[in-house]
Amino acid sequence: MLRLQSVSKRYGRGDWILRDVDVEAPAGEVVAFAGGNGSGKSTLLRIAVGLSRPTRGTVAARPPVVGYVPDRFSPQERMSAAAYLTHMGRVRGLTTSVASARAGQLLDRLALVGGKHAPLRSLSKGNAQKVALAQALLVEPGLLVLDEPWSGLDADAHGVLAEIMTEVAASGGTVVFTDHRESVTRARATRTYTVGKGRVSLQGPEPWTTEQRPASDVVLTAGRDGRVPQGLAWEKLDGVLAVSRNVTGVKVRVGRESTDALLFTALQHGWSVERVTETTTDHHRTPNAATNGDMR
Numbered sequence: 001m002l003r004l005q006s007v008s009k010r011y012g013r014g015d016w017i018l019r020d021v022d023v024e025a026p027a028g029e030v031v032a033f034a035g036g037n038g039s040g041k042s043t044l045l046r047i048a049v050g051l052s053r054p055t056r057g058t059v060a061a062r063p064p065v066v067g068y069v070p071d072r073f074s075p076q077e078r079m080s081a082a083a084y085l086t087h088m089g090r091v092r093g094l095t096t097s098v099a100s101a102r103a104g105q106l107l108d109r110l111a112l113v114g115g116k117h118a119p120l121r122s123l124s125k126g127n128a129q130k131v132a133l134a135q136a137l138l139v140e141p142g143l144l145v146l147d148e149p150w151s152g153l154d155a156d157a158h159g160v161l162a163e164i165m166t167e168v169a170a171s172g173g174t175v176v177f178t179d180h181r182e183s184v185t186r187a188r189a190t191r192t193y194t195v196g197k198g199r200v201s202l203q204g205p206e207p208w209t210t211e212q213r214p215a216s217d218v219v220l221t222a223g224r225d226g227r228v229p230q231g232l233a234w235e236k237l238d239g240v241l242a243v244s245r246n247v248t249g250v251k252v253r254v255g256r257e258s259t260d261a262l263l264f265t266a267l268q269h270g271w272s273v274e275r276v277t278e279t280t281t282d283h284h285r286t287p288n289a290a291t292n293g294d295m296r
C-alpha cells in the first residue's frame with residue numbers, strides 16, 4: 001500500500017514539476033505511471049520511495065521494506081555483482097551467508113551475463129539493470145518501485161521481470177513502475193496513472209465496445225526443469241477466451257482484467273512466462289474457441 005496525498009514538487013525556486021498529486025497504490029496491485037520524457041515520473045517515484053521530499057503534501061502507508069530500481073544504474077566499481085549484492089544484503093540486515101546465497105539465486109534467475117565475479121563497471125546496461133533489480137529483491141519488498149524497468153533488459157529477462165512483479169503483488173506487496181509507452185503500462189498494470197504537465201490522473205476504463213475489449217496473449221513455456229506441466233484446464237479459468245497448444249507450451253488469450261490471476265495460476269503450476277502481449281478481443285474471432293496448433 002502507498003498513498004500520495006496532495007503532493008506537489010518543485011526543485012528550489014524552479015517550476016512546479018508535480019501539482020496536487022493524489023495516488024492510491026493498494027497492496028496486491030501493479031500500478032503504472034505513463035508519461036513522456038521529463039514529465040516527472042522519476043521525481044514521483046523518488047518521492048514514493050522516500051529519496052526525495054514533497055514540497056507540499058504527504059506520503060502515507062509506505063511499507064517498511066522498499067525495493068527500488070532507479071532509471072540508471074551504472075556503477076563504476078571494481079567490486080563484483082556478487083560482492084556488491086552480499087554487501088547490500090548485509091546493509092539490509094541479512095547475515096553474510098544468507099545475503100550471498102540470496103544474491104546467487106537472484107543472479108541465476110535473472111541470468112546475469114558476464115559473470116557474478118566480473119567487476120560491476122564492466123557490465124552492459126542490461127546486466128547492470130539486472131544487478132539493480134536483484135538488489136531491490138534481496139529482502140522481499142512490501143513496496144517494489146521500478147523506474148522504466150523494461151528498458152535495456154533482454155527478452156528472457158522481460159519474462160522473469162513479469163514473473164517477479166506478479167509474485168510480489170500476489171504475496172500482498174505493491175508494485176509501482178513507470179514507462180513512457182502506454183501500451184506497456186496498460187499490458188502490465190492493474191491500474192495506470194497518466195503523468196503530464198505536472199498533473200497525475202487515473203486512467204478510466206478504455207472506451208472499448210462490447211465486441212472489442214482489452215485482452216492479453218500470454219505465452220507460457222516449460223518450467224525451469226524443462227518439463228511441460230500438465231493438469232491445468234486453461235479453458236475453465238476466469239476470463240480465458242482462447243487457448244492454443246504446441247509441444248513447447250501454450251498460448252492463452254485472456255481478458256486484461258484476468259491476466260494477473262492467470263499468470264499467478266500458471267506460475268503456481270510450474271509454467272514459465274515467455275511473453276505477455278496486449279491485444280483486444282475481436283468480434284471476427286469466436287470467443288471461447290479452444291484450438292490446437294499454431295502459437296505464433
Ligand SMILES: Nc1ncnc2c1ncn2[C@@H]1O[C@H](COP(=O)(O)OP(=O)(O)OP(=O)(O)O)[C@@H](O)[C@H]1O
Nearest residue numbers: 011017035036037038039040041042043044071180
Ligand atoms: N534534482 C533535480 N533538480 C532540478 N530539476 C530536476 C531534478 N530532477 C529532475 N528535475 C527536472 O524535473 C523534471 C522532471 O524530471 P523527471 O526525471 O522526474 O522526469 P521523467 O518523467 O522521469 O523523465 P524521463 O522519462 O526522461 O526520465 C525535468 O524537467 C527535470 O529536468
